[in-house]
Amino acid sequence: MLMIRLQRIGRKNDPAFRAVVTDSKNSTKSGKFLEIVGTYAAKQGILNLKKDRISHWIKQGAQVSDTMHNFLVSEKIIEGKKHNVLSRKSPTQKKKELKAKA
Numbered sequence: 001m002l003m004i005r006l007q008r009i010g011r012k013n014d015p016a017f018r019a020v021v022t023d024s025k026n027s028t029k030s031g032k033f034l035e036i037v038g039t040y041a042a043k044q045g046i047l048n049l050k051k052d053r054i055s056h057w058i059k060q061g062a063q064v065s066d067t068m069h070n071f072l073v074s075e076k077i078i079e080g081k082k083h084n085v086l087s088r089k090s091p092t093q094k095k096k097e098l099k100a101k102a
Contacts, residue, residue: 001023001061002024002063003023003064004019004054004057004063004065004068005020006019006067006068007020008029014043015043016041018040019039019049020034020035021057054072067085070083
């Protein structure tokens with residue numbers, strides 16, 4: 001199954017990402033992909049996407065990762081609600097103590 005997802009590039013402590021079309025079985029660090037469809041510079045917040053190529057691959061049946069889905073919704077390339085990509089964390093000790101006192 002084809003996926004449109006982010007692939008990290010760039011130096012340590014300077015994250016930059018490529019939006020790539022790849023097989024879902026390929027590792028993100030393997031470097032194997034079919035096409036680069038955009039870039040994302042995390043520190044600057046610059047997002048460049050090839051809208052026509054992304055639409056083409058989605059029509060071909062490529063799935064989109066949750067983070068890419070959120071980017072595409074914010075850029076109005078696709079319609080829908082954003083997905084929650086943050087993991088659920090357990091409450092901290094301080095919150096537990098406050099609940100216990102109440």
